Amino acid sequence: MLAELSPALIAEVKLAAQLLASKQRICVLTGAGISAESGIPTFRDKQTGLWENYGVEDLATPEAFIRDPKLVWSWYQWRRQMVADKAPNPAHHALAQWQYHSQTSDQQVTLITQNVDDLHEQAGSAVTHLHGHLWRNRCGQCEIPYQDQSRASYDNQGTMNFDETLLNCPHCDGYIRPDIVWFGEALPVQAWQTAEDAAANCEVFISIGTSSLVYPAAGLAQSAKQNGAQVIEINPDPTPNTIVDITLAEKAGIVLPLLIAEITAL
Known part of the structure; x- marks a missing residue:
């Protein structure tokens, strides 16, 4: 060898x-x-397709999520779909x-x-x-983990759900975000x-x-x-x-x- x-x-x-x-x-x-x-793909690789005109500041910062939560959530659902079969x-x-x-x-x-x-x-x-974890989510407002949308939801490739519809926290009604450490976060x-x-x-x-x-x-x-x-x-x-x-x-x-x-x- x-x-x-x-x-x-x-x-x-x-x-x-x-x-x-x-x-x-x-x-x-x-x-x-x-x-x-x-x-x-590494994060520093050039974004492709629908995402090629967006930068880090548009997709992976707390400010981006506040500004356009639907855009950020859609991108992470796309990322999950990209890595699901890896x-x-x-x-x-x-x-x-x-x-x-x-x-x-x-x-x-x-x-x-x-x-x-x-x-x-x-x-x-x-x-x-x-x-953080790509397959976990939490509330962007109260920080409580969102248990209904986890890696287990994606395990069966026949029933994978990459819906881009925003989810709301059952505790405070805030938007659910990926449990990822974004740029500018501790x-x-x-x-x-x-x-x-x-x-x-x-x-x-x-x-x-x-x-x-x-x-x-x-x-x-x-x-x-x-x-x-x-x-x-x-x-x-x-x-x-x-x-x-x-x-x-x-x-x-x-x-x-x-x-x-x-x-x-x-």
Whole structure:
């Protein structure tokens, strides 16, 4: 399997595997790159079709929802429809396998994601979401979760409902919105606390499919580094990040299964 990679990358994979196999506390942060390998467009990709003339400020801010809730809701229903048939890729499955394997070893593998899809969960991982959940909704006014419109509503592809009609909260009559952290909003307190604790106490921090340059998530790698952890980056386009100790410049779906196989074999 490793023969598929270049000699230089093979050496880096083996180095990373030896490091990870020798440590107990691992913190993994995943970003848009890992979902892109399953065919989910990144937020920074150019919008297409009906949405090509809209920007972030029109579709993913609290102000946009106040200004035109129907437009924002319609876009998220479109996004749900776009990702409904997407499945976990080998990178998601490798991380789930690693977490499962860690249950019978001394390792603790904490998985944090910036993604709003549920591909990690579909693969079997326990994951903390920093930016919310695409398949969950809550009231935009009183913040109470809206239980009637959840991922369960979309599980059967024969009965999926992507109706763009606005929904009202049964408690305050406010409009229902996606349970997503929009630009300009704070990260969920508990999720961020989990991420901060995991980063500050880990021995190795792994960044997968994310630049590690955008705050506040970028602060996690820096916190790990400041507390003595080594930092591994998995990204086909490595970032100019001076805190990275090992760079695996390849798609996560290619390198992660090989890396996890090496770790579990040691």
